[in-house]
Amino acid sequence: MARARTRQRQLTKPPGSLGRLEALSVQLAGIYGTERPQTGDKRVTVAAGDHGVVAQGVTAYPQTVTAQMVLNFLQGGAAVSVMARHVGVGLSIVDVGVATPLSSHPGLRVVAVGRSTGDITVGPAMTRAQAQRCLEEGAALALEVAQEGTGLVGTGDMGIGNTTPSSAIAACMTGAPPERTTGRGTGRTPEELGHKIAVVRRALEVNRPDPADALDVLAKVGGFEIGLLAGVILGTASARRAVVLDGFIAGAAALIACGLCPQARGYLIASHRSVERGHRVILRRLGLRPVLDLGLRLGEGTGAVLAMGVIEAAAACLSEMATFAEAGVTDRPAQSQEARP
């Protein structure tokens, strides 16, 4: 990273003029261990799972939509499918616990840890063994992807109701009250939001997850797709690749991952700031500043796909721009460089 900073100062531009891209490029240099970072291929793992808490009426769409949207991903009609196709991002669609049975499909990876989690207002989402299996399967997937030469690994999610367990995870892991970690999701009225906050509070009271034990938090108030993504984050970081987090659900997965292994933090890039309320609490806790702020609240990995172009550009500028000396461009007097912010 020190070598990357030195190289940044020699590139043909006023120092600091590429703003956030310069910090991103230095982070990528650290992740890949070279001052000329190559991002390689790009892939987003979209994990799908269902949530027993939908029985509490926390969402506007029926549970069958999770499976329907998985089919939509496979057929290329969803937002993340369209975006990924346009920018050359590969998608891995993973069923980790969708309630509605899905026909086998060459593009669908089935890692059936369960069929919908339990209703977290009456008991745990899953067993501790299931939580561990989510992590292991996610990490295994990530290592596979890393071996294929993928340098940017995005996280995507699909799961009707999954903002509710994410809000519970965020409240438990950060200590913030459920009012600050719970947003509207696909709901709309103040009454719906108030009900959802009460559901999150009840889930925490009933299960009493231990914030010092992230596996306990995942098992008690998490979700299968959230656990798989936490595993993807850990596996990707262990392989020295960059993790491009999507929005709120990905942030909950990152809290679990960093709870288990704080060093994973340095491998994370927050793609965007979701309008989902609890996302800012998560970003602050993780110390991440999002690349984009586009008012997105879709999930699926759409923010991750959108940010990858900017992240690639950051790496490419550091790796491929000419230095003042190489291009024969006159630099300004050296002493003024010291005042660089």
Add this chain to the structure above:
Amino acid sequence: MARARTRQRQLTKPPGSLGRLEALSVQLAGIYGTERPQTGDKRVTVAAGDHGVVAQGVTAYPQTVTAQMVLNFLQGGAAVSVMARHVGVGLSIVDVGVATPLSSHPGLRVVAVGRSTGDITVGPAMTRAQAQRCLEEGAALALEVAQEGTGLVGTGDMGIGNTTPSSAIAACMTGAPPERTTGRGTGRTPEELGHKIAVVRRALEVNRPDPADALDVLAKVGGFEIGLLAGVILGTASARRAVVLDGFIAGAAALIACGLCPQARGYLIASHRSVERGHRVILRRLGLRPVLDLGLRLGEGTGAVLAMGVIEAAAACLSEMATFAEAGVTDRPAQSQEARP
């Protein structure tokens, strides 16, 4: 645009969940005249010119850097060259008035309206005939590009000292005092900034440009590359293509273009919010909300290139996503859709 809004509501996602992308897609539908907008090819015109006002010591780099950077663009070593190569954006490099003679190069278009403008603290930047020629040459270039199937046309600039005339244009066209339209450019100390503000104020006092006559403003306190870009904006809008503005210099060009033809406004997309102080004044006057906010202050068209991926994704989602009916995905009850923001 009305048809585009209707189609947006039928796509397989919660209404509004793609945030800014939805508004962008509707704007593109209006520009291209279809609810399935295709952005086509992407090109950035990088206009280069020199500025007599550098004699007043307003910049950290010597004037020769303008020509050196043009060579750097042609050799592919500049930031905009690297970014454009990675995302398939074509570059048109145009010499509109570089002071240092440049050798001919197959990638360089020479539209020699002059060789550096005059020092605007002692007289006009150029004659009214030269200002008109900048606009005509820019519009002609834009029409050529439009005929090649380019749907996204970015503006880029290179010109040591060009934040000073841009600040003067912004102050004149918006009525804001020079303190609010003048930023640090490549300078660094408070003293340098204070001097630059005084230079902008003197340029306005000496030349007394008429804000109701944008051609007068361009001639008296503008720049050759700023005028060419204003012409590119007008030509692109007239051809019903989208203009992707880079940062502060592009904003000054847009003020000139919209001063001449207010209808051009609807064809503009602000790629990013520059840290250069006067940019926010320009964006507010034009009523534009930038797509990206990455702390950039480089120019060259780098912000425009970076935003094009997001803009393309916005169009692609509107054009290619499946509707609820097509994908067999259950929509939520219809009455709740009415509350859509």
